[in-house]
Amino acid sequence: MFGIEKMDIFYKHIRFLSFLVVSIFCQVPILFGQDINTDSLLLKALNEKDPRIALEQAKLGVQVAPEYLDFHLLLGRLYQMSGEIDSARYYLNYVIDNNSAYVEAFSYLSDMEVQQGDLPLALSYINDAIAYHPEEQSLYMKKMAILQLQEKLNEEQRFIESALAKFPNNSEFRQRLYLLETRNNSDRIGVNYSFTKFDRDGVGPWHLTGLQYIRERSWGTLIGRINYADRQSFGESISSGVQYELDSYVFTGRNGYTYLSGAYSNSIVFPKVRLGLTYFHNYTNGWESELGVRYVEMGGRNFRSGLLGIGKYIGSFWINGRSFIQNESSNYYPAFTLTSRYYFNTRFDYIQAIAGYGTSPDERATLNQFESRVAMDSYRAGLGYFRLWNKHILTGTQFTYNHQELLPGLIQNEFELFFMLQFKF
Incomplete structure (x- = not known):
């Protein structure tokens, strides 16, 4: 009887130690980060259909690789899509504050502020983006759209004229300029x-x-x-x-x-x-x-x-x-x-x-x-x-x-x- 009790105690210790070892090894990648393939994790988060799972994966990416700004960008986008505007602003601004090369962050912020009805702030983000990325034609298209919403016809015309000098083959600039010129008093x-x-x-x-x-x-x-x-x-x-x-x-x-x-x-x-x-x-x-x-x-x-x-x-x-x-x-x-x-x-x-x-x-x-x-x-x-x-x-x-x-x-x-x-x- 005594031998059986000792054996039970022994097996309990073995199970506890096994659980402890497994737990420690599971936590090692999170504690040190080097064993998680961050690129693979980012790809999984980007391709994840369920936004809740994608959000958790992006949060994990920020935890194990805080310097990897793609996870912050993804978090900002996911929060924007879920309507959590303050969180979206935080992560997207974090991206552009740390690296202005992320054109998408400027675009997401501008689009979000347009949806929120803050056109001056949306225009400010696009102006900053153009200053950092003067060759990115899509940014000029976004600025034209914002100026249309603001109904600043004269400012829009001057902007399109300068944009056409830089992008002479842009058909939408040419079409819009034609309409704006016909609205001038002459x-x-x-x-x-x-x-x-x-x-x-x-x-x-x-x-x-x-x-x-x-x-x-x-x-x-x-x-x-x-x-x-x-x-x-x-x-x-x-x-x-x-x-x-x-x-x-x-x-x-x-x-x-x-x-x-x-x-x-x-x-x-x-x-x-x-x-x-x-x-x-x-x-x-x-x-x-x-x-x-x-x-x-x-x-x-x-x-x-x-x-x-x-x-x-x-x-x-x-x-x-x-x-x-x-x-x-x-x-x-x-x-x-x-x-x-x-x-x-x-x-x-x-x-x-x-x-x-x-x-x-x-x-x-x-x-x-x-x-x-x-x-x-x-x-x-x-x-x-x-x-x-x-x-x-x-x-x-x-x-x-x-x-x-x-x-x-x-x-x-x-x-x-x-x-x-x-x-x-």
Whole structure:
């Protein structure tokens, strides 16, 4: 009996010592840290789907490797995602205070302050980040977004102009700058002139002259035009007339605007009535879309058109595809236009190339023959150059060639030369 009790005591001591040894060895990695693979632990924490487990793993990482800032960064991000803002601020600020190379810490802090509604603090973090990382393009994008939220249009425009000088191929900067420039208060007066020559004897030339006033304000743009057309044959005028036109672009939100157009004439060289409505919307990454309608009344006939277009800024390029479906009674007629521009400095400085098929109600030079051309085939191409001089003088010239079907088997070649001169004040 006594032997059995001694054996029990002996085994209890053995079990206790075994537990103690195992416990000590389990604590050694935590006490000394060198036996835990911190990179492996960080990878596990980053890939962990359960945020609670990831949080505990990140805390362990901070405990065993306090100098490893990736664990602090992860803790800050996890606390931000769980809504523990003060803890998130502590760990993210700890990261940037100890090493400003962590761009993500600046971004997380800025995004968090935007969510909290503290835009000045969010902007401060981004400004600091740009100072440390001037080549990080994503930081400039974040600053542009914050300035938009603050509705500081003038400051935003100046910032984007400087950012474009550094990143000239950024399509979102180019797209946003175009919109901001149209919101500036400015006025323009100018004259347009189109000369159209034909390869048939006794036809042409045609002259189209327009006087216009353009008023740009923060709400949008208002454009008034008076157009005069003179159609000649064998060097003599055979018909002429005047058209009155009013266009407007109205901003309808941060990323959209609406185009409204109306024109009237009692002369046969113009449609009697022309109306237009288009909504434009800008998306991220330089994309934009347009959806609209047109109405043309001339020669006792009524034409309705649907318009669908899509555009894209690619660096300094802007490419736009536009399609029209014209309707009269039960007949439908398509038209397509592809426009490409390469911008140099401002929205007024660019080279433009166009190609198209069919006749649309947006073509001014030949609109007087819209009712006879809309059902016929036509192929056109053009090239133009537009420029702003000394911030006040705008000039433009464009040449367009049109291969026009008049009747089945009867083709006419048309050559149009366009000039523009405006004064900006």
